[in-house]
Amino acid sequence: MRDDRLADIIAAHHNREGALLPILNDVQAAFGCVDEDTVRALAAALNLSRAEVHGVVSFYHDYKAKADPRPVLKLCRAEACQARGVEALVAEAERAAGERVHIETVYCLGLCAIGPAAMTNGQVHARLDGDRLATLIEAL
Numbered sequence: 349m350r351d352d353r354l355a356d357i358i359a360a361h362h363n364r365e366g367a368l369l370p371i372l373n374d375v376q377a378a379f380g381c382v383d384e385d386t387v388r389a390l391a392a393a394l395n396l397s398r399a400e401v402h403g404v405v406s407f408y409h410d411y412k413a414k415a416d417p418r419p420v421l422k423l424c425r426a427e428a429c430q431a432r433g434v435e436a437l438v439a440e441a442e443r444a445a446g447e448r449v450h451i452e453t454v455y456c457l458g459l460c461a462i463g464p465a466a467m468t469n470g471q472v473h474a475r476l477d478g479d480r481l482a483t484l485i486e487a488l
């Protein structure tokens with residue numbers, strides 16, 4: 349089943365220039381991770397070395413080596429959001445998340461002037477305070 353799905357993903361992009369990134373995006377979306385077996389299969393299918401595929405996978409933080417079924421809140425902790433107080437919200441966010449929600453640190457969501465900023469389910473949220481952050485986490 350998984351091998352069939354992987355073959356379908358590869359076939360959908362195989363003839364594209366720069367096929368690796370769209371394939372990795374689809375693999376991450378379909379399986380929740382890009383594991384070592386997948387890296388090996390992609391290298392063989394695209395006539396790349398495992399090191400080349402691994403280099404791309406490890407460069408982008410959105411590709412996970414192991415699937416984590418928990419919902420994710422991406423919290424920006426880059427300089428502008430730090431200047432706007434995100435560090436004071438981290439402990440509160442982690443407390444609200446517990447083990448149920450994964451808090452992932454990211455570095456800039458493009459909302460620097462209206463931070464602190466976070467992303468859930470592809471949607472960005474700005475001007476966060478402790479209450480708004482807890483509400484976001486609870487809604488996941």
Ligand code: FES
Nearest residue numbers: 424429457459460
């Ligand atoms: S620094 Fe946080 S959105 Fe840019």
